[in-house]
Amino acid sequence: MTTDAARAHGAADESAAPAQRSGPDARHPDEHPAPAPRAELADPPAGSAAAAAGWMLVAGIILAAFNFRTAVTSVGAILAELRTGLGMSETVAGLLTTLPVLAFAGLGAFAPRLARRFGPRPLLTGALLTMSLGLIARAWAPNTAVFLLCSLLALAAGAIGNVAVPVIVKRYFPHRIGVMTTAYSTTLAVGTAVAAATTAPVDHLTGDWRIALAVWALPALIAIVPWLLWRPSAAAAAANPIGRLRGVSRSRLAWMMLVAFGCQSAIAYILMGWTTTILADDGMDAAAAGSMLGLLTIVQIPVSVVVPILTVRWGPRPVFLILMACYPPALAALWIDGGGPLTWTAMVLFGIGTSVFPLILTLFGLRARTPAGTSALSSFAQSGGYLIAGSGPLAVGWVFGLTGSWTVPFTVVGALAAVLFFAGLYVTRERFIEDELHPA
Template sequence: MPSSPAGTPAVPTSTADGSTAQGTQVVPATGGPTASRAHGGLLVLVGMLLVALNLRAAVTSLGALLDEVRVGLALSGTMAGFVTTLPTIAFAGLGAATPWLVRRLSTARLLVLGMLALAVGQVLRAVTGSAVVFLLTSALALAGIAVANIMMPMLVKQYFPHRTGLVTGAYTMALVAGTTVAAAAAVPVAHAFGSWRAGLGVWAGLALVAVLPWLPAALRSRGTDARRATRDGVARVIIRPGRTRLGWAMAVYFGAQSLSGYAIMGWLAQLFRDAGFRPQDAGLLLAAVTALGVPIALLMPTLAGRLKNLRMLVFALTAASTLAYLGLALAPRDAAVLWVLLLALGQGAFPLILTTIGLRARTADGTVALSAFAQSAGYVIAALGPLLVGILYEGTGGWTAPIGFLLLALAVQTGAGMVIARPRYIEDER
């Protein structure tokens, strides 16, 4: 693979790997001064962190302003419900197309296009007066997020194969931080400018900033990474995770943990309000789950990267979530802070599965294929979480049945976790 000029990152390639009868190995970039490669790697890391900051801001800012948007656009109850479900639908459907896009566009160009789609979508939905246009432009913004979601583990595999845990932790922490800041700042920004439109549109600027580190490489790249790899004599391997036990285990684990995460974000505040907390206190308890997740997002991938077998880590996260759910069912008011802390620990399953995607693939091709399948299939599962919890809550008038459902989902998650805990590689299951 040709080296890049000093001061710019080498164009990432999704196919810089070689296949032999014994297995597949990553071929690192060669050529060029060490200092240039180090500088390029730093620029890639900065680019990844800026992209990660954008991966949930468009979603949580809308959640914080949903009532204002619903009134401003005269959305029906059904339409408002569809708006809240749209992210998981987009992440599932559009994320599945990412491996196809990676084979046709350079990684830098794909990330630039993704962040531009996110910026344009956020601006357009903030200025429209049409509910239909709002949905379409939201889908455009979410398309950019969906592609970037899949590509992040691939970038870790390409540029930081020996620091998988640390770099995954860094970008996951940036993702959680962006989620928290957007949720907390959307309403104040809207109030400051006198309109919910400002609270949604301001995040387009963050997406444009994320374009900058990737733009030089995107402008320089000629053809696709796949074509360059073929010219260099690198054999490509088609990976189909949907035909493997590991691929389905990854999808089920990702889906089950996301299901619980979306259910918690959607319903935990209501649970605390039903337990007698004031609305503002219930909101603070919900925010604490996300805030406590920031250091966990940094530490969990680092710990996972150092363990040969992840079984004990999977069990520890299951134990934390189980205790939290039982506490919320039996004594939600008496030890609310403890249950929030345990919930935050249990939600460490999210950075764990992102790390495991990179750990269970030998190559960049395998990583992007596994990431696309696990996240796309997983988000289909995750979309059921808030819906089923709401149905059970409305049908029973209490929280015993919804929490029982979450415990059942946790049992399924743990079973899948036992499969992915053992060291193995998706390329070996072809």
């Protein structure tokens, strides 16, 4: 047996029997969900060309993730100026706010096919270039129709990236899923928050909303650089090729992942879209209500850092139960004392609870044995899940318009949390999509 073969064989044996470990380095079986050859980028020798390629890939993933939501939150920050500048009606503005959900739901489904056809490097390079062009073009769009079309172009690139990155992590970092998911989910949250927080100040500084939107093409262009420099080795790519997994709709795991992803996203969208309105109705002034929403998003960032790592270290089930335990007291605090001192507690708990999102991103890798399985699971769950997510805020607004009361909307959030709980119990149990579709 050659040295390389022995190393791969040893890695597979180590992955196949994690339960035999003991001591402080013991880890949950979900950390190594399936025996697989160790790709050289997954654990490269220090100082080697493989190590340099590995770090270049890490940089590419992190920089790309920063850009996946900037096209969304940068618009929301200056929507009033944008509507005035383009003469946009309320109906079209409503379409603009739902366009990201439609893009993520419809266009993310094409990512697996594109990944198989072109490979990860051309796919992410092309997506980031498309995003840059879309962001620049929409900033100087002459009318609303062109603005929407260019926005869709930028959002399509983000949708493809959302699905492609978990596949790349599974392919090149099969033994580092928790750490890599932490890296890109945290960067995704940071990019989302930075775009939301700084677009309006840039608008005020320059006096031009078009410049404030166009600046977000710059980080997308910078993110292309690592992908142009990265040269994947044939051995690393051959160790975990991106194939095709058929019949995903027959998998109960895939449907439960779709439901879990959709419910957690719907809850997050409802909180992001309606929290300030609810608090204002409870007597809180606009600035304070905005700060409460800011508190929620700030709490999410450090929690998102530790959730994927703990998911791999402890196993998904205990982490999931801890996060879900935050929802009942958060809902109760907001219901009993909305606008009062308990609002702080509610926002902190909601910030922790909505960090189910990075846990589910981690499960895309842990619930598949192959990159093909991760690709199919991620695409199926996100495409359908975003349809559920988009309907959540619309349903809350519709119900509030009919009743004039927040009682039923609170019930909607509670019901979504209950469905998320039961779907989460299923997906956090160790199982693999390949085993459901191709039982032994």
